[in-house]
Amino acid sequence: MNAEKKVAFYTLGCKLNFSETSTIARNFVNEGFKRVDFDTKADVYVINTCSVTDNADKRFKSIVKNALKKNDEAFLIAVGCYAQLKPEELAAVDGVDLVLGATEKFNVTSYINDLTKNNVGEVHSCEISDADFYVGSYSIGDRTRAFLKVQDGCDYKCTYCTIPLARGISRSDTLQNVITNAKEISSKGIKEIVLTGVNIGDYGKGEFGNKKHEHTFLDLVKELDTVDGIHRLRISSIEPNLLKDETIDFVSKSNSFVPHFHIPLQSGSDELLKKMKRRYLTNTYTNRVSKIKEVMPNACIGVDVIVGFPGETEELFLETYNYLNEMNISYLHVFTYSERPNTEAVEMDGVVPKKVRAKRSKMLRGLSAKKRRAFYESQLGNTLTVLFENENKEGYINGFTENYVKVKSPWNPDLVNTLHTITLTEIDEDGLVRFNFEKNLATI
Structure with a gap:
């Protein structure tokens, strides 16, 4: 049936x-x-x-x-x-x-x-306390890259977040199962794997939610780097306090991991970071960015930031804006704070009017566009590798370099899911980069 x-x-x-x-x-x-x-x-x-x-x-x-x-x-x-x-x-x-x-x-x-x-x-x-077991998963067949889940749940108590209530405690897949899934993805001809989870830097907590650390995130990264057939491995969002120097150093020299990090900040104000119950202050974040740029000058660094959190005065917002403006980052993901039931923040004083939230969000989105443009301009003349996507977008095919520069070329279905070495030459009117081919790396 x-x-x-x-x-x-x-x-x-x-x-x-x-x-x-x-x-x-x-x-x-x-x-x-x-x-x-x-x-x-x-x-x-x-x-x-x-x-x-x-x-x-x-x-x-x-x-x-x-x-x-x-x-x-x-x-x-x-x-x-x-x-x-x-x-x-x-x-x-x-x-x-x-x-x-x-x-x-x-x-x-x-x-x-x-x-x-x-x-x-x-x-x-x-009851969310019953969600204490792990189910591995990965996406395949939807696009030219696969999302490989390595961790679920979160033990953090950020005052704005409902994820621990929705997904339960932090727990990890076994190292062997992650490797098995990665090999299966690779066998299907997918060129790029993105590691994903709720708090992937917390990887290493037992398969069934126990707190004994069997492996670390660095162990996972090192083991994945040995899998044959994976052209690219990309780390998705990782907390700044959990992104260690050893991991950054390894990525800089690895076979497959690309120079792209997405690191949540949420606020450039230490006062607000404390109210949010984040597990770091801005000095830690600054150190992470500096370390990445020291060993990978062309690395792309994306940032999550929340505007309109309770108590965010104009002065504190400008503290965030100025901090981000001065940082050597590549783009922002801007989230407008929204009240979520059963969170600490919903009870806090200093509610920011929604019109003010919208204005601040617009300012940071503008800053993101400026940062992305500056990053793209810094990459012109560089020879990089592009992986082409599978969509025809108004007569063009798009792709991403290893350091997440979005490029475009006239549509050619033969380019889908292929890797090519390119030289970035000019930025088009739509903000994407045009390029000249140099040689074909792989066509499968």
Whole structure:
């Protein structure tokens, strides 16, 4: 019966969610379902939700409506962080049939007896303390790079964050299982693997959430660097206090790891970092950036920053702006603070008006554009390696260099998922870099 049924997926949020959606999708395919695009008619729609921003919550209802427009008899399933935090709320959305929490989402097919729509959404969720086991996952087939999950959960108590409530305690995959998954990804011809998790620098906590450190993040990095067939390994977001000199030094000399780091800052004000209960101050962050640039002058460094946190006066915001302006960084991911239930920050004084939050966000996005342009200009004349993506964007194919410069070339399907050595020559009007070919590294 399932062989005739179609399933579609929509993912909100982070790289970790994308890796988990891909694993859930493979479970459906193994059960005989055919995976189709979300914008086509399907029998089952699975929405992997996010709880990081208010906007992600609001988008859920519109995504449900869009699915029902394609097929008003479709069976709708919600999984992910918001499904764990607010299962009853999602179950009450018109058209939702099944809501699964943190421990249930990887067994979604076992909760489907038939695909008859429910009058009221059925909820299967757990106490988050029960989420003390690890399920490995990775994305494959969605794009030219794969997201490989190595860690889940978080033991940090940042005052604005709901992730520990949605994903539970910090826990890690076994080193052997990560390597097995990396080899499987490599065997499918994927050229780049991005390591992902909630707090990947915390890697090494036991498979079932115990606190005995079996391996460190550096052990993981060193072992992955020995896997044959992986052209590129990219570290996704890693906390500055967990990014050690030894790791930076190893990446600078490694076979596969690329010179690109994404390091959350959240605020350039020590006063606000303390209110946020971050585990570092700006001097630690400055030292991390300096160390990276010392051993990898052409490294790309991305930064997460939050604007409008309670107590962020104009003076403290300018402290952040000026700090970032002076730092040798490459781009920003700017998040506008949004109140999240069951967090310490929601009870704090000094609420910043939403119009002020929007203004500050716009200022930092402008700074990000300036930083990215300056970084791209610093790379002109350099010879780098580009990996081409698989989309035709208005007659062009895009790709990324190892240090995350986005480049463009006239569309050629033969370039998809191939690596080439290029010289960066000029920045186009749209901010992307044009280039001249020098030699072909690999065409597979």
